[in-house]
Amino acid sequence: MSFVERRVRVTVPATSANLGPGFDSLGLALALRDEVSAEVVQRGAAEREVLAREVGNGVEVRVIGEGADSVPLDESHLVVRSMYAAFDLMGGRPDGLRVSCRNAIPHGRGLGSSSAAIVGGIVLARALVAGGTLLVDDDRVFALAAELEGHPDNVAPAFYGGLVISGQEGDEWFAVPADVDPRVSVVVFVPPVAVPTSAARGLLPAHVPHRDAAANAGRAALLVAALAGRPEHLFLATRDLLHQDYRAPAMPDSAALVAALRSDGVPAIISGAGPTVLAFCDGADSASGRPVSGPVSGSVSGSVSSSVSGSVSGSVSGSASGSVSGSVGALLDRTPAGWVARHLQVERQGALVLDE
Secondary structure: OOEOOOOEEEEEEEEEEEOOOEEEEEEEEEEEEEEEEEEEEOOOHHHHHHHHHHHOOOEEEEEEEOOOOOOOOOOOOHHHHHHHHHHHHHOOOOOEEEEEEEEOOOOOOOOOHHHHHHHHHHHHHHHHEOOHHHHOOHHHHHHHHHHHHOOOOOHHHHHHOOEEEEEEEOOEEEEEEEOOOOOEEEEEEEOOOOOOHHHHHOOOOOOOOHHHHHHHHHHHHHHHHHHHHOHHHHHHHOOOOOOHHHHHHHOHHHHHHHHHHHHOOOOEEEOOOOOOEEEEEEOOOOOOOOEEEOOOOOOHHHHHHOOOOOOOOOOOOOOOOOOOOOOHHHHHOOOOOOOEEEEEEEOOOOOEEEEO
C-alpha cells in the first residue's frame, strides 16, 4: 500500500437525524460544512522515533472553529481514530499524519458533528491511499462509518448528501437516498448549551405503546412523500410520538420552542438528539446560511411565544397545489435570547474530496 504525496482536503455537511417521526432511520444533509485536511508523513526508523516523541505517535492535529478548545489534539481525536480505522481496513497505517480541522458544525447540538468527523476521517484516509477507492468502495465507507457511529441516520446523509433512509438488517447496513423538493429548506435554532447524545438516549423508554409506534410509522412514511414533493403535508408528517416528549426534560427550552412554533402551524422538530430545533420552511432566501443571534436578554419562553410581524403560521402548509409559503425572516425573528439561528438549504452533495 502506498500513500499520495500531497495534502488532501475533504468537506462534510451537517446533518439532522430523525426529522420528527423517523427515529434512527431518516437523515437530511444541510448546507453547513466542516473541513478536514491531512498529509501523510513517512519517515525512516530514527525519524519515526523523533516524530513520535515530538508530536505524539506521529500525529499532529490542529483545530479551528467549533470545539477548538475542547477536542483532543492527538491520535484520540475522532477524525484521526476514523482515519486509522479506514487505514486498517486498507492494510496499513502511515508513519505520521498532519491533520487540520476547520469546524463550522456546532458540537453536541444534534447537527451531526460526530458523524461529520467520522465520515470526514474515513473519506480522507481513503483519498490519501493510492487506489483507495479500489480498496474500499462507497458501500464499505458507509458501513464503516455506521459501525463507528453505532447508528446510520447521520452518517448516511453526511456521506451521500440529501435525504437518506437508512437502517440495519442483521449485520448489514442499508442506505437509500430519496428526493427533496427544491422548495424545502430549514431554519435551525441552536441553543448555547449542549446536551450529550448519551444523556438524551438515556431518557428513552424500553417500550412504547403499539398505537404510538403505528402512528409514527405512518407519519414517517408521509414525511418522505412530503419532502419529495408534497410540502403541504410537512406539519402533520413531522409529529413525533416516540422520542421527543421523553427527551423534553433534558432540553426544556428546546421543547418549549418546538411547542410554540407548532402551535402556529410551523413544522418544527428537535434535530437529532437535540437540543437544536429545526423548522422546515421555504427554500428560496438570499440570507441563507447567515447566522442570526437572539436578543441578549429575555427568557426563551417569552421569545418563542411573542407575536412577530408576518405570522409564520402554516409556513410550509402551502396551498392545495403544494406550494411552500411563509417568511424565513419571521422565523429568524423568533430566535430565543442567547441562541443562534441559521436558514440553511438542503445539501444535495455529501462528503467531497478536494485536492490541495
